Amino acid sequence: MSTSDGITAAGGWAVITGATGGLGASFARALAGEGRNVLLVGRNETALDGLATELTDRFRVSARPLVADLAEPSAVSDLVKQLNELDIDLLINNAGFAQHGPYEALDPAGQHDQLQVCVVALADLAQGIAPQLVRRGRGGMINVASTAAFQPTPYLAAYAASKAFVLSFSQALHDELQGKGVTVTALCPGPVMTGFWDQVGSTDAAFGQRLTADRVVAQGLDGFRRGQAVVVPGWRNLITAQANRIIPRRLAVKIAGLAVRPRGRA
Ligand SMILES: NC(=O)C1=CN([C@@H]2O[C@H](COP(=O)(O)OP(=O)(O)OC[C@H]3O[C@@H](n4cnc5c(N)ncnc54)[C@H](OP(=O)(O)O)[C@@H]3O)[C@@H](O)[C@H]2O)C=CC1
Ligand SMILES: CC(=O)[C@H](N)C(=O)O
DSSP: OBOTTSOBSSSOEEEEESTTSHHHHHHHHHHHHTTOEEEEEESOHHHHHHHHHHHHHHHOOOEEEEEOOTTSHHHHHHHHHHHTTSOEEEEEEOOOOOOOSOGGGSOHHHHHHHHIIIIIIHHHHHHHHHHHHHHHTOOEEEEEOOGGGGSOOTTSHHHHHHHHHHHHHHHHHHHHHGGGTOEEEEEOOOOOOSHHHHHHSOSTTOOSOOOOHHHHHHHHHHHHHTTOSEEOOSHHHHHHHHHHHHSOHHHHHHHHHHHHOOTTOO
16 A cells, blocks of 8 residues: 555554654654554653554554653664664654753753754654665655744754754755655744643743644645645744745844743843
8 A cells, every 4th residue: 555655554664753742643643544654752651652552543553652762872873773674664853842041041951952852863863764765765754843943043042053953954855865756844833832832831932823733744744745845834934934034134033032032031
């Protein structure tokens, strides 16, 4: 059985990082609902087990939980080895989190982990599976960036920079791999009310058009199937992203900082 994007439903696996909730769980449900086998990666074993059971029962697919802390370089290299023992068609590089606030007040270990998860692990996983995608000449990856990728963002400085990396990296890979039958898409959501914001601790930085996780995922998968390099769900988010490419960068930074500044703090 083969789906419209050429990804084999029977046998081929989709790997979803950050599958324990939010966008990742929504990707897992959408893909399993199409008959894909799914490998669910995250740290919360109970949540992964629960989702794997749900997907197996509902959709009669294989759903495997895989516990890994992507802030740990050795866990990422172990994961790459495991991925190469499977027939992977699709990588959803989704795990990530943000720290918000005045830079000097942010937890240094958290900042370091944020870069490990959002940048280093994402790039290592992409490179880990690229050879098998190219060898087969089909499938691809969706790398989850953000509307924060389009401009430097005060109070989300490292997070926005990490998402700018994801956007640039994905656009470059898209160009390299499209001639080899492999699609790479950067998905750039605006605010989605997931556990992400509980982890951030406030919604002060939730700037832009709010959409549900299911809608963001549906648009991401649709854009991927159309071979798009970049998907920005929501027309208002798309206009803001485009405007930030046109206006002077200094002005874009100022506006972003005003939009997401911590309320009630300096
Ligand atoms: N929500 C939003 O407004 C937006 C989100 N995004 C991006 O979307 C992606 C998904 O976020 P969202 O679903 O909203 O947030 P959630 O907090 O709901 O999900 C984040 C996922 O990332 C996983 N994760 C975090 N740290 C690690 C780690 N060290 N190792 C392994 N997995 C980890 C979490 O799993 P666990 O805790 O089990 O490890 C969880 O499954 C992120 O990359 C985020 O930056 C982009 C734009 C807007
Ligand atoms: C500031 C935002 O809402 C952004 N899309 C994100 O959190 O990644």
